[in-house]
Amino acid sequence: MERKEKKKVFIRTFGCQMNDVDSERLLARLEKAGFLPAERPENADILIVNTCSVRAHAEQRGLGYLCSLKHLKNSGRIFCLIGCTASLYGQELVEKYPFIDLVCSPGRLPEFPDLLAQAEKGSRVVATGEGGWPFLQDLPQLSDQVTASLYVTRGCSNFCSYCVVPFTRGRLVSRPKKEIVDEVKHLTEQGVREITLLGQNVNQYGADLPDGHSFVKLLCEVHEISGVSRLRFLTSHPKDVPRELLLAFRDLPKLYRHFHLPVQAGSSKILKAMGRGYDASDYLRLIDAVRSLVPEVTITSDVMVGFPLEEEEDFEQTLTLVERVRFHDLFVFKYSPRPGTAAARWGDPVSPEVKARRHRVILELQQSISRQYLEKLVGRQELVLVIRSSRRNRYLLGRTTTDLAVLFPGQRDLTGKVTPVEIVAAKPNLLLGSCSAGELTPDVFSSASA
Ligand code: 5AD
Ligand code: SF4
Numbered sequence: 001m002e003r004k005e006k007k008k009v010f011i012r013t014f015g016c017q018m019n020d021v022d023s024e025r026l027l028a029r030l031e032k033a034g035f036l037p038a039e040r041p042e043n044a045d046i047l048i049v050n051t052c053s054v055r056a057h058a059e060q061r062g063l064g065y066l067c068s069l070k071h072l073k074n075s076g077r078i079f080c081l082i083g084c085t086a087s088l089y090g091q092e093l094v095e096k097y098p099f100i101d102l103v104c105s106p107g108r109l110p111e112f113p114d115l116l117a118q119a120e121k122g123s124r125v126v127a128t129g130e131g132g133w134p135f136l137q138d139l140p141q142l143s144d145q146v147t148a149s150l151y152v153t154r155g156c157s158n159f160c161s162y163c164v165v166p167f168t169r170g171r172l173v174s175r176p177k178k179e180i181v182d183e184v185k186h187l188t189e190q191g192v193r194e195i196t197l198l199g200q201n202v203n204q205y206g207a208d209l210p211d212g213h214s215f216v217k218l219l220c221e222v223h224e225i226s227g228v229s230r231l232r233f234l235t236s237h238p239k240d241v242p243r244e245l246l247l248a249f250r251d252l253p254k255l256y257r258h259f260h261l262p263v264q265a266g267s268s269k270i271l272k273a274m275g276r277g278y279d280a281s282d283y284l285r286l287i288d289a290v291r292s293l294v295p296e297v298t299i300t301s302d303v304m305v306g307f308p309l310e311e312e313e314d315f316e317q318t319l320t321l322v323e324r325v326r327f328h329d330l331f332v333f334k335y336s337p338r339p340g341t342a343a344a345r346w347g348d349p350v351s352p353e354v355k356a357r358r359h360r361v362i363l364e365l366q367q368s369i370s371r372q373y374l375e376k377l378v379g380r381q382e383l384v385l386v387i388r389s390s391r392r393n394r395y396l397l398g399r400t401t402t403d404l405a406v407l408f409p410g411q412r413d414l415t416g417k418v419t420p421v422e423i424v425a426a427k428p429n430l431l432l433g434s435c436s437a438g439e440l441t442p443d444v445f446s447s448a449s450a
Pocket of ligand 2: 156157158159160163164165166200201237
């Protein structure tokens with residue numbers, strides 16, 4: 001139903017790609033319901049902050065941002081807190097923050113327009129838990145977009161001892177394959193070329209569906225869709241990686257040869273306490289196996305420092321693992337206890353100073369590995385999918401078949417196409433290239449940024 005006067009919605013998102021997709025789709029749903037998007041919170045009637053709770057710091061950022069907008073509160077303006085923090089604290093949030101009108105967990109987002117209507121009538125609404133069907137189907141309006149992400153699963157049933165996700169997003173639910181395939185087809189018909197399949201642990205895709213479903217089968221089916229040029233998936237759990245997935249990196253040419261495989265720690269004692277279901281040597285075997293099939297694969301990972309039982313010796317083992325694997329890139333997090341998780345009972349005994357030192361040491365090690373890794377690519381020719389133009393259309397940003405970002409000069413009409421690019425220099429996290437479509441000018445070396 002068309003509203004008389006269109007109200008405006010502003011959404012700010014914190015956290016993972018799952019949250020980005022939630023926000024994108026929620027906005028699409030609200031637009032369908034007659035709302036308009038607002039660029040700035042000052043111009044909006046509905047203010048929505050989508051939060052993350054995976055670490056205490058992430059949580060504070062989301063809540064801190066909403067509090068920073070408190071001065072905009074008036075009787076006509078609705079304040080909404082959605083996402084994992086909403087899920088975790090529910091009712092407590094409306095009690096603690098009187099300016100919040102609506103709290104909604106990720107699983108209840110499909111009901112959001114109705115919940116908003118209640119809040120608009122003056123109720124303070126708290127919707128937590130998992131609701132009915134957790135997938136928002138609404139697709140955003142696409143304008144010349146080459147990349148798109150979609151969920152294949154929601155939630156997680158692993159219960160790693162430090163992780164709040166199974167509590168905030170619920171147990172694993174897989175989306176029906178037909179729905180995923182149809183959505184990818186629809187996206188490619190509108191010009192999307194790069195697809196990211198998202199889930200907390202995509203390798204468990206199908207575990208809750210009738211026999212015969214598996215993530216690798218799904219991947220193969222999406223790979224068959226003719227408009228898809230590149231495909232990636234996030235995230236995998238090392239305990240659930242079948243050999244077929246490693247073979248997929250070798251056999252599916254559109255699949256980025258990039259594996260994000262969070263290890264979390266290099267000490268088997270810590271991995272056991274985390275409830276990860278593998279030890280350091282299992283992880284190393286997996287890395288060796290994928291590298292022997294696909295030598296050029298880029299491998300990235302997540303590690304945590306300062307887990308409650310982590311002693312210096314355990315930390316050293318993480319450093320040894322990082323040196324041994326030589327990840328192409330690594331995300332390093334300082335542990336923070338999360339309410340309701342099994343590890344929270346051990347408190348937070350590793351001091352902030354020790355966490356900060358371990359964080360710094362591991363990042364320094366990784367930075368030197370990443371630099372050496374990228375420098376080795378200089379002089380090579382790569383097939384690059386052009387994602388978008390940047391810097392007043394003078395440069396193009398693309399990705400290699402191993403999912404590395406490359407900036408190179410070229411014409412905008414290459415967007416969405418695959419083109420050969422010669423790598424001419426390496427910056428931290430960015431390669432610089434040149435292709436026959438354009439010559440490099442020296443200024444790109446001094447101030448390159450995506
Ligand atoms: N403290 C710090 N880091 C965490 N992560 C998950 N839970 C916590 C926590 N309680 C990290 C893990 C995960 C990444 C998304 O966030 O490394 O892979
Ligand atoms: Fe959290 Fe573990 Fe699930 Fe990842 S696999 S979301 S770390 S419980």
